[in-house]
Amino acid sequence: MDAREIGISSLEFIAWFQGENRRAAIRLEFFRCISARLLAIGGESRQGMGEVKGSRWLAEANTYQMRHFPAYPDNFKDMKHFFFRGHDCSVEVLAEGFTWKELGPIT
Numbered sequence: 001m002d003a004r005e006i007g008i009s010s011l012e013f014i015a016w017f018q019g020e021n022r023r024a025a026i027r028l029e030f031f032r033c034i035s036a037r038l039l040a041i042g043g044e045s046r047q048g049m050g051e052v053k054g055s056r057w058l059a060e061a062n063t064y065q066m067r068h069f070p071a072y073p074d075n076f077k078d079m080k081h082f083f084f085r086g087h088d089c090s091v092e093v094l095a096e097g098f099t100w101k102e103l104g105p106i107t
Contacts, residue, residue, distance in 0.1 A: 009033035025103040030095035039090040047085050055081035
């Protein structure tokens with residue numbers, strides 16, 4: 001499959017806004033998500049989100065792409081490896097980018 005055919009993928013979760021002392025439902029929407037993984041790793045001291053620079057996982061995806069789909073050599077050139085660490089688990093995603101929006105408060 002040509003990764004350009006992949007549209008929007010989404011992830012919803014409950015986020016804690018520590019500085020504001022509140023919880024809310026959040027939706028992350030990923031553009032051209034090619035892979036995602038849920039990890040049983042979390043913890044209060046490790047919460048947060050960001051981008052993994054020099055990602056081994058993304059390098060492996062690019063190597064696989066070049067080996068098995070050489071007609072699309074630039075298919076993953078704009079992909080990034082994002083991580084979202086929560087209290088109970090973490091999610092990692094390979095995608096071109098993402099947006100997020102708050103869906104509403106959790107009481």
